[in-house]
Amino acid sequence: MVRIAVVGSLMMDLVVRAPRLPSRGESLIAHSFQTFIGGKGGNQATAAARLGADVTMIGKVGDDDFGRAILANLRREGIDTSGVIADSPIGTGVAVPIVLDDGDNAILAIPRANLALDAEDVERARASIAAADMLMVQFEVGMAATESAMRIARSAGRTVMLNPAPIAPHPPGLLAMADVLLPNEVEAAALAPQAGGNHRAEAQFLRSRGPATVVITLGENGALVATNDRVTEVPAFPVAALDSVGAGDAFCGAYAVALAEGATPFEAARFGAAAGAVAVTRSGAAASLPSRLDVERILHNG
Numbered sequence: 001m002v003r004i005a006v007v008g009s010l011m012m013d014l015v016v017r018a019p020r021l022p023s024r025g026e027s028l029i030a031h032s033f034q035t036f037i038g039g040k041g042g043n044q045a046t047a048a049a050r051l052g053a054d055v056t057m058i059g060k061v062g063d064d065d066f067g068r069a070i071l072a073n074l075r076r077e078g079i080d081t082s083g084v085i086a087d088s089p090i091g092t093g094v095a096v097p098i099v100l101d102d103g104d105n106a107i108l109a110i111p112r113a114n115l116a117l118d119a120e121d122v123e124r125a126r127a128s129i130a131a132a133d134m135l136m137v138q139f140e141v142g143m144a145a146t147e148s149a150m151r152i153a154r155s156a157g158r159t160v161m162l163n164p165a166p167i168a169p170h171p172p173g174l175l176a177m178a179d180v181l182l183p184n185e186v187e188a189a190a191l192a193p194q195a196g197g198n199h200r201a202e203a204q205f206l207r208s209r210g211p212a213t214v215v216i217t218l219g220e221n222g223a224l225v226a227t228n229d230r231v232t233e234v235p236a237f238p239v240a241a242l243d244s245v246g247a248g249d250a251f252c253g254a255y256a257v258a259l260a261e262g263a264t265p266f267e268a269a270r271f272g273a274a275a276g277a278v279a280v281t282r283s284g285a286a287a288s289l290p291s292r293l294d295v296e297r298i299l300h301n302g
Contacts, residue, residue: 002260004048005132007058007122007149008041009114009140010074010084011093012066015245015284019101030098036284037073038095039114040138040165043246047253047275047289048136049077053260056132058083058125058149059141060117066092067113073286083125087113103241103280109140109166117141119148130156133260136252137161139168146170150177159260162211163252164191176210180265182255184248188216199224200231213265217251217276219244225269234269237277237298246288250279254295274298 013036022028037046041059049055057079061067063086070092074081095109122129122145129135135153137146137160147170153160154177162178164170167190175181175191183191188202195201203214203226216224222236254275258268274295282288 001052001054002134002257003056003132004045004053004134004136004256004260005056005058005125005129005153006041006045006048006136007125007129007141007145008044008136008138009039009093009111010042010057010059010061010070011039011095011109011111011114012070013038013095013097013245013284015097015099017099021098021100021106034284037070037286038246039070039093040140040163040249042070042074043249043286043289044136044138044163044253044256045074045079046077046286047250048257049079050289051254051257051275051292051295053257056080056083056125056128058122058128060085060087060113060121062086062090062092062113063088064092066094080128083128085117085121087116090116097245099243099245103244105243105245107245111140114141117145119144121145122148122152126152129153130158132158134159134161134256136163136256138163138165139170140166143168143170147174150174161252161256161259165248167191173210175206178211180213180215180255180259181206181211182215182217182252184217185219200226203231215255215265215269217248222273223251223269225265227265232266234266234273236273239277239281241280243283243288244280246284246286247276247279250275250289253289271295271299
């Protein structure tokens, strides 16, 4: 069983299903409202745990009902929550995904306690990060915490995977501390605007910033994987999409598990694409994340 440490966000998703996004000043009747456990960090940790990894979560929630529900859910998934801090003065982060009839989505995020996670909090979890086979980080917590976690993992010789989402100002040289950089196409375009939307050029530019491997996820068009000697497109698995919330996190968690287990970057991307394909057929973020059997069934049938 591979060991993965995740330093990242923990959110409660307040999901609205609607026919479309409202125009400015418009009131629009939506189809439904549901609450789901979410946050990129928590989702990716859950994805990795369901796929067979031994996962430790490092993050911060509020001392409130949302925070307690998130912690209980992580523990039910078998995730070590000893690195999660409940901060009384600051509420648990929330997100409001609006899921459209075609399965696409737009999300408003209010990080709250997540942005209060700092380098000192991460330092307390040094032993867990240093003992992991891989560290997974995103841009949804305080940047000092993300940078500190990456430095700890690098000094311990561990593999670092950065999902730069959502795009945020970051210290010079931060990308170079990632062994794997895994943006989606919007994030890749923001990080490499001079590429003009050419995904191969984006990947090559981002590799020049230091990461050995760049994987750009492309939704229904699959993913693009770039290493030092090869750039390859990995096709998506055709499924009927219901809800794309959490699909990127499913890909990230699956990619991390497969890579830590010894897969090549291209094999890991195919495993990630299969996980993402399962996730889009289900509602919610954490609720949509697949089991190992789910992913293997997609791989076998695809």
